[in-house]
Amino acid sequence: MLVLTRRLKESIMIGDDIEISILSIEGDQVKLGISAPKNVDIHRKEIYLSIQQENSSATQTESSAIEILSNFFKKQ
Known part of the structure; x- marks a missing residue:
């Protein structure tokens, strides 16, 4: 497992077309935004x-x- 540290508004790229962004952090909850092609099930x-x-x-x-x-x- 790869473990990465990201801050608010930072992102992680998976391949060339999947981006995971940190949208907000509230207490012990992290809100993620995922941009991926429509053919990728999330x-x-x-x-x-x-x-x-x-x-x-x-x-x-x-x-x-x-x-x-x-x-x-x-x-x-």
């Missing part, structure tokens, strides 16, 4: 993990469902 980590979990759940098929479909097509 999510808070908890939202990203939730999306990954939902995607994983959606791809898992119960074996009973597969058996039911298999039997359905065998009858036809």
Whole structure:
């Protein structure tokens, strides 16, 4: 992990087209601004993990469902 120190109104560049700026600091909260191309998805980590979990759940098929479909097509 790379650790960088930035002050208010300073930025970090990732590659040529992603910029992360420090917009404000209030107590223990830091407000970030992220400029990136529209094709780059940006999510808070908890939202990203939730999306990954939902995607994983959606791809898992119960074996009973597969058996039911298999039997359905065998009858036809």
